[in-house]
Amino acid sequence: MPRVTADASNGGSSLERIRSSFERQGLMRTLGATLDLIEPGHVVIVLRPSAAISQQHGFVHAGAVTAIADSAAGYAALTLMQPGIGVLSTEFKINLLAPATGDRIIARGRVIKAGRTLTVAQSEVFAQTNGEEKLIALLTATLMAVGARDGIVD
Amino acid sequence: MPRVTADASNGGSSLERIRSSFERQGLMRTLGATLDLIEPGHVVIVLRPSAAISQQHGFVHAGAVTAIADSAAGYAALTLMQPGIGVLSTEFKINLLAPATGDRIIARGRVIKAGRTLTVAQSEVFAQTNGEEKLIALLTATLMAVGARDGIVD
């Protein structure tokens, strides 16, 4: 169950939007990712390393690390959108700083700049081993606001 | 079975290296991705859209698109490495140009510049629908050559 902080700016509804949207992301379920925190402008997603999401050396695959980092950045942006407005990732860049291995992989997404059309968010990804965290990746994403006329909301 | 072109530069062994490495990528199996082509400096990986790899609107999740695009770029680089030298992605950037939907998602990775320490590769990702292809994403990656002293080869 994600920890939640009330979001005065949109009446607390963003919790439900994001939880419901996350549950519809089949890939998050397939990877075994979980929502750990939802706050205005800040979302945390967690992954547990396993052979099912590995690359050839046994580390978590960069694609799985990127998937939770992108989703954390996107949902961080979504927490700041008005009802009826969703977001799509238009591009992102990730630097892979160290192998993704440990007990948990934790992506913390935060909004850097919220705009009417474009929002920029970053995710820091940490590998947690015996309670200690190490920064293993840094993602910067541009999200575009989209609405009902685009057929896309949550 | 991937189509293969003989690789004079390293005695054709890169086919086996890459096939074997790909089979050890648990994430590729989990996503249902397949190797479709291995040539010197060029690797193609294919994904079939399904609910298991979707985002919240039913399209293929950017994380899954990125995973095959990153692997295709990395394996394209690996085809040009000497035996005993592997590659690791150090960073990549992807532009998501259109929703990932259709019959097949095809990532074509190519080496742009091969270097002793760093290799730059790009993957173009296409969505194929009724035999027609549309460019949906463009990834640029930097791969670092790593060897036995790093504990990493294939």
Next chain:
Amino acid sequence: MPRVTADASNGGSSLERIRSSFERQGLMRTLGATLDLIEPGHVVIVLRPSAAISQQHGFVHAGAVTAIADSAAGYAALTLMQPGIGVLSTEFKINLLAPATGDRIIARGRVIKAGRTLTVAQSEVFAQTNGEEKLIALLTATLMAVGARDGIVD
């Protein structure tokens, strides 16, 4: 004088728009950059190496290479915009593949995907020495369409 190809899509006016806009870019004049080609979706900008645009080892500074690559990508996008609509760079990524040195540095910008709100363009940058060209950098940019209400056109 830039070579120009008639642009049926907007009555050939994009030549004048781009030439006039380029002349207002003080930085291009300061760097000594020149417009070499304007076609629909394709713009070429050229720089001559000199001490005034160098980095500490005597090569052309990455900032100068980036400046012409970004402008070439942006103007390539602008050639496809309707009158009254301009573009702004929202982000770009550049891979620096080899030192920028030689007789001329040539940035060739091309549109990859034109959209209503966002356009993605790439610039390949070549160093030309004794008539031979070598790829030295690759830039991918996202341009946002902006209009009169934003106070920005050409």
Next chain:
Amino acid sequence: MPRVTADASNGGSSLERIRSSFERQGLMRTLGATLDLIEPGHVVIVLRPSAAISQQHGFVHAGAVTAIADSAAGYAALTLMQPGIGVLSTEFKINLLAPATGDRIIARGRVIKAGRTLTVAQSEVFAQTNGEEKLIALLTATLMAVGARDGIVD
């Protein structure tokens, strides 16, 4: 005159290395950029807006913003290198968050992860107007360590 903090890790010599290297960057002089701070892992470069570094709407050109952001990131990395080891930018990505305009443009570069071969650094760029600062750009760069055998040091 840049403010300097003693750098115990390499005997304080990095100040002189960086000041001397900066003075050899012809582009920094051409742009009118100045070194404002050198500390271990942290370098600040400042630019004063003028017509000579403008784009077509009168803002500071993204190329000039990028030039100081790239140099600040690179010099931040250089502060942590051993004597005899230099750095080269291999790639960077910048998000342009707001127009570059005001009294001063300030790029603050910081090392995110220092490595034997690759170092990742970020620059935040602020526009300062009447003493107030606004974040206008965010750059992430990968620097490669290079040595005497590459013919490149400072």
